[in-house]
Amino acid sequence: MIVEYIRYRVPDADGFEAAYQRAVVPLGRSPQCLNYELSRAVDEPECYILRIEWTSAEDHLEGFRKSDHFAEFFAEIKPYVSNIEEMRHYEQVITKTEPTLYEWAGGAAALERLTEVFYAKVEKDDLVGPLFAGMDPGHPRYVAMWLGEVFGGPDTYSRERGGHSHMVSKHLGKGVTEPQRRRWVNLLMDAADEVGLPRDAEFRAAFAGYIEWGTRLALYFSGPKAQAPRPEPVPRWDWGSRPPYRP
């Protein structure tokens, strides 16, 4: 993640804020933008800072800047370009951070244990087993790499396995049914208990949230209406509205 700061000095506060209200719609829709915030200086109301979290500087410059979202965004804020005093990408050096879901889960070793136990169950299962007939022996490890990256660990899946589009393409045409999706979820949750993934409510809610979301996407991408995936970064999942409980 990289943070872009844009500092403005703008006399026309109302017009500027209204333009940004419109501009953040395409900005927020773009997959490269993780978050944004526009703030006004309390002691000097002409000064604004726009803070945008991007998945990476390259995703910002090569992905967002070349997308239709950028064209829409730029059309709104173009009149204020000459008011920019600084525009830079910043790397975080020191921050107050929560542990990632990856760290909380126990890192790569815990996720590899999880997927090993899970796929052993999958292979024996009458409903989902046939989908995985002839499965690549590396599959459990690849899925552990994917989960690790999603949950805030290293970007190994992107670097070694072709990232988001490769993962999605593996599901195309598989024709997964809703009962199969649900069985996949149930078996994964059983495996999570069996290998001792943390049982606290906050972790399990975030974990289940991603699994619910991810399996519903897998269902869609495996089905007849699926469109080929657009290039986009591996999704990142975090604690949501419940950070880890620490008494």
Ligand code: HEM
């Ligand atoms: C959160 C949900 C899911 C995640 C994170 C996930 C993850 C993955 C990943 C990373 C791959 C590609 C591995 C590689 O790099 O080769 C893959 C392939 C596959 N997934 Fe999923 N998946 C999910 C849901 C599902 C569901 C619900 C099903 C079916 C019930 C399913 C069936 C398959 C199959 C059949 C393959 C191809 C395996 C092969 O190469 O033979 N996935 N999945």
